[in-house]
Amino acid sequence: MEEKIRNSNRAPLPVGLYPHARKVGNLLFLSGVGPRKKDSKTIPGVELDENGEIKDYDIEIQCKAVFDNVKMILEDCGSSWDKLxxxxxxxxxxxxDFSTFNKVYAEYFKDIQPCRTTVEVNALPTPIAIELKCVAEL
Structure with missing residues (x-):
């Protein structure tokens, strides 16, 4: 039986009991992916205050870090960026942040153009400003 739960050795560990991805048929469903870096407490583009709250952030840096993490997870789990x-x-x-996000998104996704939904949320589980949930073909 082929393993359905998949994880990346290069991406940051999930912050809860869930995998990086799960295979269902010929699709790969990714759990939420943020900009954190593996084995690091710092978050690219985020400056925290002494209480661990966001003091300042750069959404462009966070977008690029999220996209890099998604790419690593896809590759390590049997898919690729162009299969999103x-x-x-x-x-x-x-x-x-939407204008800057949309600009960076266009740079990364212009050649593949997956379907997309963008929503605003009150908060995310860690002090970040963006998270992606993706589906890709295998």
Whole structure:
């Protein structure tokens, strides 16, 4: 029986009891992916205060870090960037960040154009401003 639960050795560990991805048929469903780096407490593009709250952040740096993490997970789990078919985007500040996010997104996704939904959320589980949930073909 082929393993359905898949994980990447290069991406940051999930913050809960869930895998990086799960294979169902010829599809790979990724759990939410943020900009954290593996084996590091710092988050690219995020400056925290002494209480661990976001003091300042750079959404462009976070977007690029998220996209890099998604790419690693896809590759390590048997898929690739060009096989993405659906991307759900969660932003914590749509008003200020959507324009920059959309610009960076266009650079990374112009050749593959998966379906996309972008929503604003009140908060994410770690002090980040963006998270992606993706589906790709295998």
């Amino acid at each position: 078919v659906d991307v759900q985007v969660f932003l914590t500040n749509m008003k200020d």
